[in-house]
Amino acid sequence: MKRTKKERQNQLLETIEETPFVTDEELAEKFNVSIQTIRLDRLELSIPELRERIRLVAKKQFNKVKALDPEEVIGEVVELNLDDEAISILDIGAEHVFARTGIARGHHLFAQANSLAVAVINDEMALTAKAEITFKNQVHQGDRVMAKAKVTRAEREFTIVEVNSYVKRQQVFRGVFMMYRSRPQKKSKISNP
Numbered sequence: 001m002k003r004t005k006k007e008r009q010n011q012l013l014e015t016i017e018e019t020p021f022v023t024d025e026e027l028a029e030k031f032n033v034s035i036q037t038i039r040l041d042r043l044e045l046s047i048p049e050l051r052e053r054i055r056l057v058a059k060k061q062f063n064k065v066k067a068l069d070p071e072e073v074i075g076e077v078v079e080l081n082l083d084d085e086a087i088s089i090l091d092i093g094a095e096h097v098f099a100r101t102g103i104a105r106g107h108h109l110f111a112q113a114n115s116l117a118v119a120v121i122n123d124e125m126a127l128t129a130k131a132e133i134t135f136k137n138q139v140h141q142g143d144r145v146m147a148k149a150k151v152t153r154a155e156r157e158f159t160i161v162e163v164n165s166y167v168k169r170q171q172v173f174r175g176v177f178m179m180y181r182s183r184p185q186k187k188s189k190i191s192n193p
Helices: 005-018 024-031 035-044 050-062 106-119
Strands: 076-081 085-091 126-135 144-154 158-167 170-181
Touching: 005 024, 005 035, 024 035, 050 076, 076 106, 085 106, 106 126, 106 144, 106 158, 106 170, 144 170
Parallel strands: none
Antiparallel strands: 076 085, 085 144, 126 170, 144 158, 158 170
């Protein structure tokens, strides 16, 4: 069924409000129009491009972070609920991959997950005491990695944070981080992941 321009733009606006990190390519496919049509619609509706939407959301969320400075976070923190959960996005560029294979170097995925585990801690200082990590699948140049952190247990001086990273819903990394915090927790929190 063919939509009018106004109908399409209204649905486009709703879609971006519901899923702000949707790409122009995904929108073009959803609405069965060209990418250029989506870009023109966004321009008419004053909706910024994806990178700018991510940056704006990240800027709002980062004000909540206590244990890191902005330049210390790897990726863009797009959701943050201190001592509970957080999400960051990292776009894999040429600087993140091996030149010969185009496969991302593991330390970038670890750095994204580790900095997110630090950011989710509601404390002025949080340090990684221990990490158990598993690389599940390869990540390539051009991929967008979404890391999701969840606090699974909080004890007096340590907080356990599980981080799972995905590229297009496929898990690529898993880490369980034991985080030391400078202020002891008053009560224990246990949640099932």
